[in-house]
Amino acid sequence: MAATVDFLDAHGYQSEPLLDRLGIPVEMMRQGGWVSINQFYRFAASTAQRVGCREAVLEAELAFFRLDHLGVISPALRSCKTVKETLELATRMACRGYQGCRYSLDIRGDTTWLSYSNPRLIPSADKFVDDITLGAYVHLMRAVIDENWQPQHLRIQEQDTERHRSLSVFENCRIDYDPLASGLAFPTEFLSRRVPWSTHAESFDESYVCERMPEVDESFSDTLYRLLASLFPFDQIPNQNRTAKMIGVSPATLKRQLALTGMTYRRLVDRLRFDAASDMLSIRQMSIKEISSELGFSGTSNFVRSFRRMTGVTPAKYRRRQMVDNK
Numbered sequence: 383m384a385a386t387v388d389f390l391d392a393h394g395y396q397s398e399p400l401l402d403r404l405g406i407p408v409e410m411m412r413q414g415g416w417v418s419i420n421q422f423y424r425f426a427a428s429t430a431q432r433v434g435c436r437e438a439v440l441e442a443e444l445a446f447f448r449l450d451h452l453g454v455i456s457p458a459l460r461s462c463k464t465v466k467e468t469l470e471l472a473t474r475m476a477c478r479g480y481q482g483c484r485y486s487l488d489i490r491g492d493t494t495w496l497s498y499s500n501p502r503l504i505p506s507a508d509k510f511v512d513d514i515t516l517g518a519y520v521h522l523m524r525a526v527i528d529e530n531w532q533p534q535h536l537r538i539q540e541q542d543t544e545r546h547r548s549l550s551v552f553e554n555c556r557i558d559y560d561p562l563a564s565g566l567a568f569p570t571e572f573l574s575r576r577v578p579w580s581t582h583a584e585s586f587d588e589s590y591v592c593e594r595m596p597e598v599d600e601s602f603s604d605t606l607y608r609l610l611a612s613l614f615p616f617d618q619i620p621n622q623n624r625t626a627k628m629i630g631v632s633p634a635t636l637k638r639q640l641a642l643t644g645m646t647y648r649r650l651v652d653r654l655r656f657d658a659a660s661d662m663l664s665i666r667q668m669s670i671k672e673i674s675s676e677l678g679f680s681g682t683s684n685f686v687r688s689f690r691r692m693t694g695v696t697p698a699k700y701r702r703r704q705m706v707d708n709k
Contacts, residue, residue, distance in 0.1 A: 384448075385443045385517065386514065390429060400428055429442070439513040439517075443517020444549065455471075463577065464574060466487070466573035468577055469496060469573075472485075473496070488565075489573070494573060495537075495565045495566070496519050498516075498565060499562060527575070532554065533555050533566045534555055535555065537565055539560060603650060606629070606650065607654065610651075610654060611658075622637070652688070652692055670682055
């Protein structure tokens with residue numbers, strides 16, 4: 383994510399207001415801090431929306447990512463001596479940091495895959511998080527193999543491959559759709575190679591890294607929030623009973639699980655709409671009426687009343703404040 387922050391700032395989009403809205407301290411981000419998977423997802427999706435370009439997140443990671451962005455994991459990786467050891471440590475630490483996601487090194491004969499998947503959602507819903515991960519994977523491979531390394535085979539969890547083909551790093555790359563995982567392929571023989579820094583590598587205690595990596599598993603309400611935001615247009619968000627059936631629990635259990643995190647279903651839907659409205663209001667070309675329609679309100683006045691109930695100000699006043707903050 384730090385690479386995307388640098389990208390936004392370099393192109394005049396000012397990342398700080400966006401990070402504030404997501405509750406992410408700017409300095410923590412610049413120092414390689416870890417955030418919840420929910421914040422990770424929302425930040426990536428909000429970036430693409432703010433820039434107005436589907437390729438923005440992937441371009442950001444490809445252009446600005448550095449190993450130092452991985453925080454405490456970076457010196458741990460530099461303690462490794464072989465490509466296999468480095469990639470195994472990277473995927474192991476990523477799995478620990480983002481519980482529920484799968485980062486793996488899959489050896490299949492002469493070809494090995496550096497893979498990523500998130501089994502909790504329909505894969506295509508996570509395309510921007512995929513982009514952050516793929517961008518980091520490209521740079522990780524360049525760090526351990528060669529700074530000019532180019533991927534020859536890519537698989538992604540969405541059927542639209544055009545935005546990847548438009549980027550120079552993938553222009554000579556075979557790209558396949560895979561509903562189960564995204565990843566980069568490379569020759570298995572690379573695994574036995576020494577990494578460039580191996581002669582200067584110092585031993586590093588993995589337990590030291592784990593102690594300094596926060597547990598960032600998200601709550602039930604955060605998981606449900608991300609699920610609904612990913613799968614449904616705002617004018618088609620299901621009611622509580624349908625959502626309970628969709629995730630395989632009773633309405634009473636859904637209500638109880640939300641209550642344990644201090645949330646109700648109505649407040650969760652309000653939060654979805656408010657967060658989306660906040661992002662849309664930063665797009666000057668969108669009128670209040672268009673935003674109201676996009677969010678599924680029956681009329682502009684209903685949207686204004688609802689927004690004011692949630693924030694204490696009208697959408698127009700909120701937009702004016704955003705414009706002042708972003709100057």
